[in-house]
Structure formats: C-alpha cells, structure tokens
Amino acid sequence: MKVNQFSEQNLDAAPTILVLGYFDGLHRGHQALFDKARELAVEKNASISVLTFPESPILVFKKFNEDLLKHLTSPNKRLALFEENGVDFLYLTDFTSHFAKLTSHDFVQKYVKKLNIAAIVVGFDYQFGSDHGDLTQLSDYESYQIAQVSDAGEKISSTRVRQAILDGDVSLANHLLGYDYEVTGLVVHGEARGRTIGYPTANIESKNYQYLPAIGVYVVDIEVLGTRYRGMASIGYNDTFGGQHQTLEVNIFDFRDEIYGETATVYFLKRIRGMIKFDGVEGLIAQMDSDEKISREY
Numbered sequence: 001m002k003v004n005q006f007s008e009q010n011l012d013a014a015p016t017i018l019v020l021g022y023f024d025g026l027h028r029g030h031q032a033l034f035d036k037a038r039e040l041a042v043e044k045n046a047s048i049s050v051l052t053f054p055e056s057p058i059l060v061f062k063k064f065n066e067d068l069l070k071h072l073t074s075p076n077k078r079l080a081l082f083e084e085n086g087v088d089f090l091y092l093t094d095f096t097s098h099f100a101k102l103t104s105h106d107f108v109q110k111y112v113k114k115l116n117i118a119a120i121v122v123g124f125d126y127q128f129g130s131d132h133g134d135l136t137q138l139s140d141y142e143s144y145q146i147a148q149v150s151d152a153g154e155k156i157s158s159t160r161v162r163q164a165i166l167d168g169d170v171s172l173a174n175h176l177l178g179y180d181y182e183v184t185g186l187v188v189h190g191e192a193r194g195r196t197i198g199y200p201t202a203n204i205e206s207k208n209y210q211y212l213p214a215i216g217v218y219v220v221d222i223e224v225l226g227t228r229y230r231g232m233a234s235i236g237y238n239d240t241f242g243g244q245h246q247t248l249e250v251n252i253f254d255f256r257d258e259i260y261g262e263t264a265t266v267y268f269l270k271r272i273r274g275m276i277k278f279d280g281v282e283g284l285i286a287q288m289d290s291d292e293k294i295s296r297e298y
C-alpha cells in the first residue's frame with residue numbers, strides 16, 4: 001500500500017475503485033465497503049484507493065478537548081487495517097475549515113476528478129461537501145452505496161464501538177470491530193510494588209491518543225518482543241495503595257524479562273470485574289489469583 005498526502009503530483013493514473021469515509025477503527029460496517037471494492041477491483045482490473053483524513057473532521061466543528069484527538073487505532077494499526085482490507089493507495093488530506101467549505105461539486109472537481117475512477121464505493125449514509133451531497137452528486141461515475149451493516153438491530157458505527165470501550169464492554173467492541181481491540185504503548189516504570197506481591201506488571205503508557213477501556217480488570221493478550229502472551233490487565237488508580245493517577249498494567253503469564261522501553265500491544269479480550277479497594281494486600285492477592293485462573297482459562 002502506498003500512503004501519500006493528496007496532491008495532483010502523486011496520483012496513480014491507472015483505473016481505481018475509490019472508497020470514501022473517515023473509517024475510525026475500520027469496523028465490520030466499514031469492512032463491507034472494502035468487500036465490495038475488492039470484488040469490483042477484480043472485475044475491472046483496477047486498484048483500490050481511499051481518500052481520507054488523518055484526524056477526525058469533528059476537530060473543525062467543536063470546542064477542543066483531548067478526546068477529539070483520540071482514535072480507535074494507533075496510526076500503524078490504522079494503516080495495517082487499510083492494507084488488510086486490500087487498499088493499494090491511501091490518500092490523506094487534512095480536514096480544515098477550507099476543506100469543510102467545499103461543496104460536493106467542488107469536492108468532485110478538486111479531488112474525485114483527479115483520479116482515474118473505475119467506480120466509487122460509499123456507505124448508505126455517506127454525505128459530503130458543505131451542501132451534504134449524496135451519491136446523486138457522483139452520477140457521472142459508476143457508484144455503489146453499501147447497505148447498512150447492523151448488529152442487534154442497530155447500525156455498527158465507530159461511535160458505538162467507542163461507547164462499548166468506554167463502558168468496558170470489550171467483548172461487544174471486538175464483536176463490532178471484527179478483531180480484538182488493541183492499545184499500543186511504551187513499557188515504563190511503575191511503583192515496583194507488583195513484584196513484591198507476586199504479580200509483577202508491565203506498565204503501559206500509550207502515546208497514541210487511544211481510547212482506554214473503562215476502569216477494571218481484563219483478560220488480555222500482550223505482544224512484546226515479537227511474541228504474543230496471555231495476561232491480565234488492570235486499568236485504574238491502584239485504589240488499595242492510594243494511587244494518584246490512572247495506569248494500564250499487565251501481569252504477563254509465564255514471562256520473565258526486563259522490557260522497559262519496549263513497545264507493547266495489549267489486546268483486550270474480556271472484562272473480568274471492576275476495581276476493588278482492599279483493606280490489605282492479602283485480599284488483593286487472593287483476588288488476583290482468581291483473576292489469573294479466569295484469564296488462563298479464557
């Protein structure tokens with residue numbers, strides 16, 4: 001897959017299937033668009049291109065708060081997902097006030113027309129341009145609108161996946177995504193208390209503005225140094241010890257190595273419970289013994 005800022009100089013001249021949207025998380029609803037694009041690409045001997053934005057368009061419309069910078073994936077995972085879905089060319093353009101003012105007609109002239117379009121694929125609720133144009137605006141092109149992909153009678157959307165994660169319902173998030181929700185970060189030093197209670201933990205600090213699941217304890221896999229291990233994670237304030245800031249920590253099973261400074265990816269598989277403030281260390285250890293049993297058996 002080739003990744004480029006959209007500019008007239010770097011566009012591939014060969015016929016292409018253009019897929020449009022922001023695609024945070026590339027969930028099962030989004031994947032349906034790429035299933036269609038791959039089918040068309042074979043039929044028309046064309047490549048697949050996506051024109052999208054590095055950051056959420058919402059940044060241009062709402063008062064800033066840090067959550068607006070958050071994504072369901074790290075930048076690398078986002079690229080990997082586009083690639084897995086068959087994308088050959090990923091064109092990025094910043095969503096700015098100027099961009100937001102383009103009418104659907106301007107958008108077609110300035111962007112769509114610059115590509116050699118074999119077909120266009122969008123979702124059932126896709127709208128674009130300041131005049132909220134829809135597929136009829138693209139009538140010069142062979143275009144396909146993909147029907148809504150639902151789960152439990154409700155549209156699968158990035159918003160819904162985000163809410164499931166914030167609720168701690170990682171099983172639902174994974175089901176909607178079609179893959180396990182993951183957070184990537186650096187392994188940093190914690191209080192070095194974990195090892196004294198028999199459960200050393202890798203403290204993971206994400207630099208990627210990703211959503212963390214709700215406070216609680218989770219069955220996870222963790223990938224570090226090229227190997228994927230089972231483990232159990234805690235997200236919270238270490239209430240028992242009066243912790244002051246929120247951490248993501250993973251006790252990695254059957255693992256003994258120093259991994260500070262390594263990049264690790266945590267895959268959230270299932271929520272076990274909420275955080276408990278114990279009166280003493282013994283209660284916490286007994287609880288973690290039980291968490292371990294659940295996590296190993298999962």
Ligand SMILES: Cc1cc2nc3c(=O)[nH]c(=O)nc-3n(C[C@H](O)[C@H](O)[C@H](O)COP(=O)(O)O)c2cc1C
Binds near residue numbers: 192199291
């Ligand atoms: C699976 C798991 C479950 C945990 N559950 C709790 C809990 O219920 N209450 C709590 O106060 N801390 C809990 N912790 C956090 C521990 O307090 C923390 O790992 C320990 O204090 C070590 O911290 P450190 O990495 O900063 O040394 C849990 C940690 C793990 C890995």
Ligand SMILES: Nc1ncnc2c1ncn2[C@@H]1O[C@H](COP(=O)(O)OP(=O)(O)OP(=O)(O)O)[C@@H](O)[C@H]1O
Binds near residue numbers: 029125147148149160
């Ligand atoms: N469940 C779905 N079924 C079919 N198409 C979808 C579905 N969800 C999104 N799409 C389409 O995928 C493209 C990208 O959509 P978009 O990035 O707005 O995702 P979204 O999940 O709807 O996001 P949000 O929750 O932020 O509204 C659009 O063309 C949209 O119509």
